[in-house]
Amino acid sequence: MKLNSSEKQILELISLGQGLSRKKIAETLHLTQGSITNMTRSLLEEGLIIEGNRISSGLGRKEVMLYSNPNKFTFLGVDIGGHVIRFALATNSLEIIHEGECLMADLATEPDPAEVLMQMMHTFLAQWNISPAQIDAIGIGVTGIIDATQQILLSIPNSPGWEHLELVSIISQRFNCPVYLEEGGRTMAIAEQMLGKANAISDFITVQVGFGIAAGIMINGKLLKGVNNTAGLLGHITADPNGTRCLCGNYGCLENIITFPMLRNDYRKITGKSTIVEAYQQNDKQAIDVCVAAGQALGIALSNVVNLFNPQTIYIGGAMFDQMPILLEETKRTIILRGNRFSTTSLNLDRPTFGLKQGIMGALALAKISHIMAQ
Ligand SMILES: [Zn+2]
Structure with missing residues (x-):
């Protein structure tokens, strides 16, 4: 299914909120309630969103709240920080199911850090019996310089071996799913905006x-x-x-x-x-x-x-x-x-909001928001 721009906006809005009514979505996006009803119906049919409880909003009748379908997608987040690399597997609601970490220092002497990173991602999934085929999208946050057009990690100033790494193309080929790469400070801001x-x-x-x-x-x-x-x-x-x-x-x-x-x-x-x-x-x-x-x-x-x-x-x-x-x-x-x-x-x-987990929540939030926009 290819979503139109209004459907993507609705899906993004629902992803940002802790449940939203159709009325609230119509007000926020300046669209008629009729068009919101039609578009949310197709999003429900696609299993992208679910209906929750009816909640009273003042004097009017109770409104049905809409949420992201927690089971629709599974995301893998990778947060490459200055000291630690964190991994996490999360539902479409960005609830972390499994997490793990390793030290950047363990990769410092590796001639091909991207290859070792991929092996670590495989090992992380394998220990929970998760196959790469179960992952819908991967989000990577890295405290470094990224070429936005070519999606290449150009440099991590504090880690000399991490230069000109084509992380997106090689990981997406190996895992056979979309991979999204963004600077780590920015992914933390995305998490704060989406869920914090x-x-x-x-x-x-x-x-x-x-x-x-x-x-x-x-x-x-x-x-x-x-x-x-x-x-x-x-x-x-x-x-x-x-x-x-x-x-x-x-x-x-x-x-x-x-x-x-x-x-x-x-x-x-x-x-x-x-x-x-x-x-x-x-x-x-x-x-x-x-x-x-x-x-x-x-x-x-x-x-x-x-x-x-x-x-x-x-x-x-x-x-x-x-x-x-x-x-x-x-x-x-x-x-x-x-x-x-x-x-x-x-x-x-x-x-x-997420303390020491801000970076990994950012990587997961990046995977989710980018994946929605690609639907
Ligand atoms: Zn400097």
């Missing part, structure tokens, strides 16, 4: 800091990509003109100041020890000072982002903000201090 707190927010930014920095910029409900598909390279903006050389080739990048390995390095330079988290949790002054300096650097960078894009919310994620909370406090304080006061009056600084 940004469900009703059109201007927001997701930032994830761990072994690298990833960012997704959603403007007027659309992901910002840029002419070379590199928009959102927050980790590689210059934060210290006298800073050290970054793996991207530039000097003084934000990633060289605030990522977990950099905080550990900074603390080691001062104390000779690499146990910054443990030291912080024992109120070690030098550990706290390192966190304050890093939080200020991130806060300055994000205050510039606030002035440029005027988002409603920035979702700041990463385990180290939980382990060393002053990092987050200093980041937030600096954003408010440095951002333009007219831009920060209603600015909301929040944590991402």
Whole structure:
């Protein structure tokens, strides 16, 4: 079945919501209730959506809620981060059925990381007795640079072996299903919009800091990509003109100041020890000072982002903000201090909905939304 553009819009809208009535869909898309009734009937017949409970909406009669059919598709998500690669299998409702992970370091010396990644995907599915034929689409999020036209992974700045990999064509051939590839910060923004707190927010930014920095910029409900598909390279903006050389080739990048390995390095330079988290949790002054300096650097960078894009919310994620909370406090304080006061009056600084699973939820959300649009 080939869906028309209005049917795709309806399907996308239902995928974004926690159940929607026909009346609400008609209002949102500015279409008549009659046409919505016809189109939702064909989507029901195709098994793409299901009817749920009748829910009262004020004084009118009860409305039947429509949902994605959870059994229609099965998605495989792959989240390639700076430190960990995560895999997850999910229903069409994006409920995770199985998940697994491996370390990026395990692939560092492999001459063909794409081949090893595919073997890992096969192994992941095989341990749950899932055949590749059961997968309807694969979503891959990667914290790197992607050629949008040719769907090639051009580079992961922190992982030198991952260059010019034709991930989409080789994985789609091997798994015999569509494969969708997107930058990891952007997939996190897609997950936040589809299933998270940004469900009703059109201007927001997701930032994830761990072994690298990833960012997704959603403007007027659309992901910002840029002419070379590199928009959102927050980790590689210059934060210290006298800073050290970054793996991207530039000097003084934000990633060289605030990522977990950099905080550990900074603390080691001062104390000779690499146990910054443990030291912080024992109120070690030098550990706290390192966190304050890093939080200020991130806060300055994000205050510039606030002035440029005027988002409603920035979702700041990463385990180290939980382990060393002053990092987050200093980041937030600096954003408010440095951002333009007219831009920060209603600015909301929040944590991402899915925590450490934001990346893998993003890869799954990418698979789902792209697969709907391809119907
Ligand atoms: Zn850099």
